[in-house]
Amino acid sequence: MSETSVDHWHWLRDFTAARIALGRAGNGLPTAHVLSFALAHSRARDAIFTELDVDSLKAECEQAGLTTILVRSRAHDRRTYLLRPDLGRRLDPESANLLSLARAPHSDIVFVVSDGLSATAVQRHALPVLRDARALLRDFTIGPVVIATQARVALADEAGALLGARIAVSLIGERPGLSSPDSLGIYVTYRPQVGNVDEARNCISNIRPAALTPANAARELARLLRAVHFNGRSGVGLPLDTVALPD
Template sequence: MAADEPVPAGADPWLALARHTPARIALGRVGASLPSAEVLRFGLAHAQARDAVHRALDLAACAGALAAATGLPAQVVQSQAPDRATYLRRPDLGRRLAPAHAATLAMASPPPDLAVIVADGLSALAVEAHALPLLVRLRRALADLHWAPLVVAGQGRVALGDEIGERLGARLALILIGERPGLSSPDSLGAYLTYAPRPGRSDAERNCVSNIRPAGLDYPRAAHTLAWLVREALQRRVTGVALKDESALRLLDGAAAAPDAEAD
């Protein structure tokens, strides 16, 4: 049924809502059970979510592609989690750099405004699909800032960006990371921004932009929101609960340019 078609008389009223969401509503039933087709769709979605969690990110290929697209050097690091199984069991190890890799990060001079870290997180699929087109737009929107070299991190959690940002001497750390897959979104990318990054920062001290993907928050609007947050964070010297996202208000009152709608 097309989104603009009326709901037939006597049909399940939930059908009208089902057109506008990937949530599992108005699935129908056969006796006391779900239709076989819906059971199979659920099984497929569950398998896709599990595959996304266990999928390995080709770190070197990712770093090469990002460097070529942005014009920034990129290096690869690893967290203290030695493998995927350990990473999933020990979130704490994903929050700190392996000592050998920590030693490869040098403080830049002058201190960069922004350090961008790309980490596999819980969905390498999200990073493979969305990190590059988002970062290209963000690089264009923030071309006047001083960027640190890009860092691609394996077996990384959100807080890993704090240590990397501190070691690079950056005023802001932005980590793009694969989010925990859902049954309708195995490829959702998240972005976390932290002012004055250092180990021990709490989630309340970060701004999060989540569900970045074409079927969620698309690249132009995600890049616009992140660019606004970066500039405001540098000006106000805060992130997290002290910095509310008002980027949409700027669009409404004409104080900011509309997001770039061009495709890469």
């Protein structure tokens, strides 16, 4: 269709953020859609390379009454983090020692907030999820919030083990999509330890205002944590019928 043609397919876009029914202008896409795609691509790249404002997040957490510990992975810069995922899964020696000294056995849950592949998502959504989840988990013993940079999901295994927690919860920025540069993911692991594989985890993903809102994610997380605690396991071994246990 030309730039000025009537768009008979626009109603489909009311049901999805995917790029569908874009039409055409000659042999190409309409200019508006080309520019929209370029903007989305730039936002996704920005999300990957934007650094987490650790000081701001730490201050906001502490204002909300959450004790924090700052750590970093063995990938000490963004380029290394992107090229060496293995280094992002482990704490650097100084951070590991710091958590060892802060060990508090008998903690039920430790939350690890990591920049991951979208610091934007963490900056916007991590604290609301933490705040709401904590209010729903008052009968659990919750350790300090670990804020980790250049971190992958599995770093929460080492952090949780060093802090003596029964359950580690990783809140991490997900890989940006062209319609979702600010998507937060949550990974729950029972008995965290170095070497755990993904089948040992449960995941809640696509947390952002346009999808699963932080408030709803907190409720889902609270239900999931109760199921994990009740069954003493997480991942593929967790019976699906227990995930819907009441709050």
